[in-house]
Amino acid sequence: MPQIEVKNVGFQYAKSEERDSALKRISFSIEKGEFVSLVGKNGCGKSTLAKLLNGLFEPSEGTVLVTGVDTSNEDTIFEVRSKAGMVFQNPDNQMVATIVEDDVAFGPENLGVEPSEIVKRVDDSLAAVGMTEYKTATASRLSGGQKQRIAIAGVLAMKPEILILDEATSMLDPDGREDVMSVVKKMNEDGITVINITHDMSEVALSQRVIALKEGEIIFDGTPKALFDSTEILKRANLDLPPVGKLKRTLVESGIKIEGDTLDEDELAEEIWQSLK
Amino acid sequence: MFKDIAFGQYYPTSSFVHNLDPRIKLLLTVLFIVTIFFIQTYFSFLVTLVFLIVVILFSRVPVLSVLKSVKGILFLVLFAAIINLFFVSTGEVIYEKVITDWWTFRITWDGVHNSIKLTLRLIFLITGASIISLTTTPMRLTDGIESLLKPLKVIKFPVHDIAIIMSIALRFIPTLLDETHKTINAQKARGAAFDTGGLIKKAKSMLPVLIPLFVSAFRRADELAFAMDARCYNATEKRTKMRKLKLGWRDLIATLFVAGYATFIFVDRYYFLGLDHVLFPGVF
Known part of the structure; x- marks a missing residue:
């Protein structure tokens, strides 16, 4: 059974006929341990889809199953939300407490975890995101990247199986972005399913699978490589190649042969080196 | 200020x-x-x-x-x-x-x-x-x-609700102060004067600061509510505390x-x- 199953899901914000549906009967499923990127231009329904995946929104039609549990069932909603943790875009608007450790403890406190176990989870989660030394720091004084790592720690403390990032890096500087993505990559290697909503094509290159949305419909579902190779889909989804991909395409177009299909900077450098030899 | x-x-x-x-x-x-x-x-x-x-x-x-x-x-x-x-x-x-x-x-x-x-x-x-x-x-x-x-x-x-409201209010004081500074600077860059004129003029000049501040505070509240929901917030008895x-x-x-x-x-x-x-x- 797939970990997440989206079956014929439609979603409409206001119950009026004039407004277009944010999502139009889409279906897909995600297996445990996958690293999926969700892309598309603003207003395509990415964030709506994210909020449907952990029961913050209830689908207008169709069903969303997370680990087999229906997200529109009120009684099991907290089970869904604790399994599918979510990190939002603005680091300032998702911190509940003034002190870092109190914020990380918020999730497990809500779940009614034993105090001694909470302390352990807080320590473990902070260690996992590399923020142990900031345990008693004032959250508002941290940098954006650090705040987002705290937010991830807050999700980890609930022992989730799925991590949903809703443009979690879009307000960060390049360093913060890199820190957050390396933490996310590590989480994924530890077996947590990652769903990353992003505009950044370098982040897409990190994932194993991309789902591209346009006007509430899925227009692409495949590997990043396949997406980057298809100029037509990139154009339709209003997407751009990552810098590495752009460089590769330009090289190929000017007649330099690049054999592999890498999207990694270092590997590409190596290949260029090989072709020049 | x-x-x-x-x-x-x-x-x-x-x-x-x-x-x-x-x-x-x-x-x-x-x-x-x-x-x-x-x-x-x-x-x-x-x-x-x-x-x-x-x-x-x-x-x-x-x-x-x-x-x-x-x-x-x-x-x-x-x-x-x-x-x-x-x-x-x-x-x-x-x-x-x-x-x-x-x-x-x-x-x-x-x-x-x-x-x-x-x-x-x-x-x-x-x-x-x-x-x-x-x-x-x-x-x-x-x-x-x-x-x-x-x-x-x-x-x-509602003791617990009051406590969480208080701690969130405290948590957002530095954030909103920061935002106030930014708004003041943004309005100054457009030629707004905050330090001149009488008391009434000064008070009036704060309006272009207060309105964006209010709008953003509501937006923040909205996003925070989602974030709290996503982290299973519910004001029930089941909730525990890390520190006793x-x-x-x-x-x-x-x-x-x-x-x-x-x-x-x-x-x-x-x-x-x-x-x-x-x-x-x-x-x-």
């Missing part, structure tokens, strides 16, 4: 006072404040001063940061003192001048004593209150308040110390009835 706001002014260090249970600190602060209003004699004020110095020493907070919060209310203190000086008309007259048929300007010894005592009282009150905010993190303070209000749950008072408040030997010592001080003040007021006459003969 907002630099003087002394709120959430926690001074991070470890001390006897820092490590007290926040509930005890809250209760003792209330006891101290009540006691201050029972002080009658200058001798008691002297004792209070010594008491506060001892507390500050044990809190390892620099005296300067305590005085800073006193500075914030200096204007209020001065105002209250002057009102007292001019409007208390009982006691031995020092200076008198008939201004109109219905009002005689008069300064009396009672007025002088009243304003001195009021000044001392207010300064001590702020000092006492600032010690608790300097030595307790806002989170522990809300934990303490939540725990103290627990009995009200019997009458269905525990009373220790320190709390007992502190309670005895403050209770001892309060007892002295009450005894001085109701039993000695003015030790001042003995200690400062001739003045009173």
Whole structure:
């Protein structure tokens, strides 16, 4: 059974006929341990889809199953939300407490975890995101990247199986972005399913699978490589190649042969080196 | 512009006072404040001063940061003192001048004593209150308040909701202050003037700052609500706390110390009835 199953899901914000549906009967499923990127231009329904995946929104039609549990069932909603943790875009608007450790403890406190176990989870989660030394720091004084790592720690403390990032890096500087993505990559290697909503094509290159949305419909579902190779889909989804991909395409177009299909900077450098030899 | 706001002014260090249970600190602060209003004699004020110095020493907070919060209310203190000086008309007259048929300007010894005592009282009150905010993190303070209000749950008072509202409010003070600065700068860049003109003009010039601030505060509230929902927030009994408040030997010592001080003040007021006459003969 797939970990997440989206079956014929439609979603409409206001119950009026004039407004277009944010999502139009889409279906897909995600297996445990996958690293999926969700892309598309603003207003395509990415964030709506994210909020449907952990029961913050209830689908207008169709069903969303997370680990087999229906997200529109009120009684099991907290089970869904604790399994599918979510990190939002603005680091300032998702911190509940003034002190870092109190914020990380918020999730497990809500779940009614034993105090001694909470302390352990807080320590473990902070260690996992590399923020142990900031345990008693004032959250508002941290940098954006650090705040987002705290937010991830807050999700980890609930022992989730799925991590949903809703443009979690879009307000960060390049360093913060890199820190957050390396933490996310590590989480994924530890077996947590990652769903990353992003505009950044370098982040897409990190994932194993991309789902591209346009006007509430899925227009692409495949590997990043396949997406980057298809100029037509990139154009339709209003997407751009990552810098590495752009460089590769330009090289190929000017007649330099690049054999592999890498999207990694270092590997590409190596290949260029090989072709020049 | 907002630099003087002394709120959430926690001074991070470890001390006897820092490590007290926040509930005890809250209760003792209330006891101290009540006691201050029972002080009658200058001798008691002297004792209070010594008491506060001892507390500050044990809190390892620099005296300067305590005085800073006193500075914030200096204007209020001065105002209250002057009102007292001019409007208390009982006691031995020092200076008198008939201004109109219905009002005689008069300064009396009672007025002088009243304003001195009021000044001392207010300064001590702020000092006492600032010690608790300097030595307790806002989170522990809300934990303490939540725990103290627990009995009200019997009458269905939403104790937990109030506590979470308080801690979120505290959490967003620096964020919103930051945003205020940014908005002010953005409006200044467009030629807005905040420091010129009369009071009304100044107040009006704050509108282009306040409106965006309100709009953004609502947007933040909306996003925070989603974030809290996503982290399974629900105000039910099931919720636990990472930190359990525990009373220790320190709390007992502190309670005895403050209770001892309060007892002295009450005894001085109701039993000695003015030790001042003995200690400062001739003045009173």
